[in-house]
Amino acid sequence: MRGMALVQAHCARREGRLKEHGQILLAHGGGGRMSRSLIEAEIAPRFGKGPLKGFPDAASLPDPDGPLVFTTDSFVVQPLEFPGGDIGKLAVHGTVNDICVCGGKPLWLSVGLILEEGLNISLLRRILDSLAAAADECGVTVVTGDTKVVARGQCDGLYINTSGIGRALPGFSLGPEMIRPGDAVLASGPLGDHGMAVLCAREAVLSGTGPMSDTGPVHRLVAAAADMAGAVRFMRDPTRGGVAAVVNEAVHGTPCGVALDEQNIPVSPATRSAAELLGLDILHVASEGRILLFCAPEACDPILTAWKAIPEGRNACRMGTVTADAGSVLLNTLAGGRRLVDMPQGELLPRIC
Amino acid sequence: MRGMALVQAHCARREGRLKEHGQILLAHGGGGRMSRSLIEAEIAPRFGKGPLKGFPDAASLPDPDGPLVFTTDSFVVQPLEFPGGDIGKLAVHGTVNDICVCGGKPLWLSVGLILEEGLNISLLRRILDSLAAAADECGVTVVTGDTKVVARGQCDGLYINTSGIGRALPGFSLGPEMIRPGDAVLASGPLGDHGMAVLCAREAVLSGTGPMSDTGPVHRLVAAAADMAGAVRFMRDPTRGGVAAVVNEAVHGTPCGVALDEQNIPVSPATRSAAELLGLDILHVASEGRILLFCAPEACDPILTAWKAIPEGRNACRMGTVTADAGSVLLNTLAGGRRLVDMPQGELLPRIC
Numbered sequence: 001m002r003g004m005a006l007v008q009a010h011c012a013r014r015e016g017r018l019k020e021h022g023q024i025l026l027a028h029g030g031g032g033r034m035s036r037s038l039i040e041a042e043i044a045p046r047f048g049k050g051p052l053k054g055f056p057d058a059a060s061l062p063d064p065d066g067p068l069v070f071t072t073d074s075f076v077v078q079p080l081e082f083p084g085g086d087i088g089k090l091a092v093h094g095t096v097n098d099i100c101v102c103g104g105k106p107l108w109l110s111v112g113l114i115l116e117e118g119l120n121i122s123l124l125r126r127i128l129d130s131l132a133a134a135a136d137e138c139g140v141t142v143v144t145g146d147t148k149v150v151a152r153g154q155c156d157g158l159y160i161n162t163s164g165i166g167r168a169l170p171g172f173s174l175g176p177e178m179i180r181p182g183d184a185v186l187a188s189g190p191l192g193d194h195g196m197a198v199l200c201a202r203e204a205v206l207s208g209t210g211p212m213s214d215t216g217p218v219h220r221l222v223a224a225a226a227d228m229a230g231a232v233r234f235m236r237d238p239t240r241g242g243v244a245a246v247v248n249e250a251v252h253g254t255p256c257g258v259a260l261d262e263q264n265i266p267v268s269p270a271t272r273s274a275a276e277l278l279g280l281d282i283l284h285v286a287s288e289g290r291i292l293l294f295c296a297p298e299a300c301d302p303i304l305t306a307w308k309a310i311p312e313g314r315n316a317c318r319m320g321t322v323t324a325d326a327g328s329v330l331l332n333t334l335a336g337g338r339r340l341v342d343m344p345q346g347e348l349l350p351r352i353c
Numbered sequence: 354m355r356g357m358a359l360v361q362a363h364c365a366r367r368e369g370r371l372k373e374h375g376q377i378l379l380a381h382g383g384g385g386r387m388s389r390s391l392i393e394a395e396i397a398p399r400f401g402k403g404p405l406k407g408f409p410d411a412a413s414l415p416d417p418d419g420p421l422v423f424t425t426d427s428f429v430v431q432p433l434e435f436p437g438g439d440i441g442k443l444a445v446h447g448t449v450n451d452i453c454v455c456g457g458k459p460l461w462l463s464v465g466l467i468l469e470e471g472l473n474i475s476l477l478r479r480i481l482d483s484l485a486a487a488a489d490e491c492g493v494t495v496v497t498g499d500t501k502v503v504a505r506g507q508c509d510g511l512y513i514n515t516s517g518i519g520r521a522l523p524g525f526s527l528g529p530e531m532i533r534p535g536d537a538v539l540a541s542g543p544l545g546d547h548g549m550a551v552l553c554a555r556e557a558v559l560s561g562t563g564p565m566s567d568t569g570p571v572h573r574l575v576a577a578a579a580d581m582a583g584a585v586r587f588m589r590d591p592t593r594g595g596v597a598a599v600v601n602e603a604v605h606g607t608p609c610g611v612a613l614d615e616q617n618i619p620v621s622p623a624t625r626s627a628a629e630l631l632g633l634d635i636l637h638v639a640s641e642g643r644i645l646l647f648c649a650p651e652a653c654d655p656i657l658t659a660w661k662a663i664p665e666g667r668n669a670c671r672m673g674t675v676t677a678d679a680g681s682v683l684l685n686t687l688a689g690g691r692r693l694v695d696m697p698q699g700e701l702l703p704r705i706c
Contacts (some may be wrong), residue, residue, distance in 0.1 A: 004362045024472040029502025038500065042478065046485040047464070047495040059496035061461055061518070064418045072463035072516055073499045076507075108414055110425035111400070112514045114467075119377040125395065132399040142400040143412035146426045150380025150704060153431075156507040163425055165414070235436065304417035351503060 031240025031286075032344030036249075057098040057236065060168065069104030071095055072163040078351040080127065080157055082201040083289075084193070084213030087160055088131030093215050093288055094239070094353060095162040096138045100222040101235040101291060103172030109135060112161035117152050127158065138217045169222070170231030176250045178233040184300035185258060185320035186293045188221050188313050189214065190268040191243055192275065192285035195352050200274050216289030221313055224306040229301035235291050239353055241344050244283040246292050247320075247329050248343045257325035260341065261348065262333045264319040268271040283331070284344045285351045286353040296323065384593025384639075385697030389602075397627045406439030409528075410451040410589065413521065422457030424448055425516040431704040433480065433510055435554040437546070438641075440513055446568050446641055447592070447706060448515040449491045453575040454588040454644060456525030462488060464498040465514035470505045477632030480511065481524065493517065522575070524582030529603045531586040537653035538611060538630040538673035539646045541574050541666050542567065543621040544596055545638035548705050553627050569642030574666055577659040584652035588644050592706055594697050597636040599645050600673075600682050601696045610678035613694065615687045617672040636684070637697045639705045647675065 027034035058071035075091045092109065099106040111131065115124070135142055189237055193214040200210035218237060225232055236246045243265075247258050260283075267275075275282045289312065293301060300318055307313030323330075329341040355627075380387035411424035425535045445462065453458040463483065468477070488495055553563035563641045571590060578585055586685040589599045600611050613636075619633055620628075642665065648656060653671055660666030676683075682694040 022474045022503055023466045024470055024474060024477065026470050026502050026504060029468065029500060035500070043498060046481055047498065047609055059461070061496065062415065065416060070461060070463065071497050072465045072514065074467050074501050074514060075463040076467060076501050076503050104496060108412070108423060110516050112425045112427040114427050114512060115377045115382065117379050121375045121377060124377065128395060128399055142423050143414065145396060145400065147382055147388065148427045148429050149377055149379050150429050150509065151379060152477065153506065154509040156503065159467060161425065161514035163463050165423060165518065166572060234569060284655060
């Protein structure tokens with residue numbers, strides 16, 4: 001605990017110095033408050049018209065055969081291989097899942113590689129094998145690609161960009177503006193496993209007995225909820241910034257809030273132990289194979305039943321309810337109290353994806 | 354000249370060492386022979402089915418309203434700003450042009466940023482402004498994006514991935530397999546300006562009087578050739594690896610060859626001086642706003658006339674002819690001789706795009 005507090009203080013000092021000089025900070029990439037401020041200040045004014053308005057995970061593009069869903073993600077995770085996955089698998093799942101949570105069926109992927117001179121080709125092969133297998137499992141085809149090589153010290157082994165195109169599934173009409181008080185908030189499985197697995201691997205904490213990444217596709221979960229599509233309001237995968245970022249962004253600027261129940265938040269034992277050891281709030285830690293889904297109350301049980309029937313949804317649960325408390329996200333704690341769940345502030349977990 | 358020979362010898366020694374150990378070399382990203390061998394060994398066996406077959410610059414995807422054209426490119430150019438352009442503008446032109454040379458009209462772009470901690474936000478702003486202006490000029494909309502931040506020393510300032518979607522223009526039926534002996538080989542303008550501008554900027558050679566990058570969009574050039582679409586066989590923008598790579602790849606494995614006429618190869622005076630000073634073969638140097646176009650002989654004059662009527666085509670010319678000499682690319686030199694134009698071998702110009 002004490003170590004983490006020192007790290008936090010060090011990060012805060014470093015951020016203070018950089019901020020004064022108008023420089024990019026690690027926290028600008030963390031998925032929290034700083035990420036949002038960078039997007040609001042630098043991206044929205046230049047590009048925030050049309051499909052980028054509101055910054056969904058993917059753009060919806062007009063097409064006579066039904067809207068196309070288009071998204072992009074760059075992956076810089078470190079280490080390149082971690083318990084439960086690697087950067088290749090993650091690059092497929094991340095982009096596939098962004099299409100899925102926007103109500104799309106993923107079809108085609110691009111793969112852009114930036115390789116560091118000196119990267120072991122045997123490692124590259126393992127990662128490409130893993131990427132290809134993940135694409136097959138998700139039913140997507142890698143249709144175009146690009147490879148760049150930079151000199152030693154100009155990249156950290158290997159970065160991957162995947163962009164993806166899908167087709168909107170009929171029946172979904174999703175967006176934060178669809179959320180209503182009384183809606184149920186569901187999680188498809190245990191939260192935070194990916195972030196904790198990467199952090200433990202990087203810091204050599206709990207090696208061998210630590211958490212396993214949940215990196216995986218959510219296309220079957222979305223397909224399973226499609227029978228109730230009309231009652232689904234909003235879906236998002238809680239990656240960078242975790243549940244706290246997704247739920248805060250969902251209700252930001254709307255007349256709704258969310259009350260989460262700590263006793264119902266699904267967390268695996270290994271991730272709970274690691275988070276306690278490192279003093280991290282599980283609500284801030286990334287998952288890479290889970291969905292948070294907001295739906296009308298009558299759709300809650302049918303969706304949970306459909307999810308529990310498939311392996312990746314077997315630990316699905318309802319973990320909260322939408323309130324009429326505009327913009328406020330509260331946690332009803334195990335101890336019987338309530339606390340505010342804020343957007344993550346800094347960047348304690350860089351390069352998690 | 355002597356300096357360049359020493360650099361070449363040094364590069365060759367370094368590559369020899371890395372190759373022995375199964376590691377990635379800078380030359381794997383150079384667009385020449387090593388790039389092709391990496392793709393053939395590691396990418397094609399895993400992904401080279403369907404649209405990736407033959408490795409076009411962009412994939413053609415089925416859609417009821419006419420095929421979609423999908424492509425991706427990562428940009429790692431150094432310096433980030435160079436005479437005539439910057440990484441933001443280049444990232445738009447590179448992807449737009451890949452769609453154009455596949456016979457598509459570019460519509461939508463994604464932008465994935467990888468930022469280094471400490472990057473000046475004022476520099477980021479200039480690059481994003483330039484990127485937005487370039488997108489406007491090309492008539493494409495940035496519809497989705499992603500921002501990652503890595504720690505100091507894990508990236509060199511800023512890398513950008515752009516992926517793009519376009520719609521196939523009617524009438525074009527393009528591919529190396531369409532090329533026939535007797536076809537004309539056209540260039541839309543002076544060659545090699547981008548590569549020489551970046552190299553001179555990086556090496557602080559000829560500063561102030563050196564070449565200017567030709568980075569620019571080719572969508573108007575493709576539109577101008579669309580009246581003769583049925584007679585156009587193949588188009589490609591001569592980026593990494595230059596004319597030598599494009600022409601060799603075009604005829605590789607076909608019954609055709611190409612004879613280029615040195616006297617007709619368009620080169621700007623500043624680029625010619627710089628190439629002579631540095632001992633580089635202009636046919637190996639990248640352009641970022643030019644097209645090489647193969648067409649039936651009767652289409653040559655109409656296309657040149659249409660190109661010369663727009664600013665970016667005013668120096669267009671015919672620079673060669675397709676022969677029946679399978680796979681052979683020859684240059685008829687100014688001195689009256691002939692020499693083989695081979696694929697570029699190593700990597701003298703890393704991080705040109």
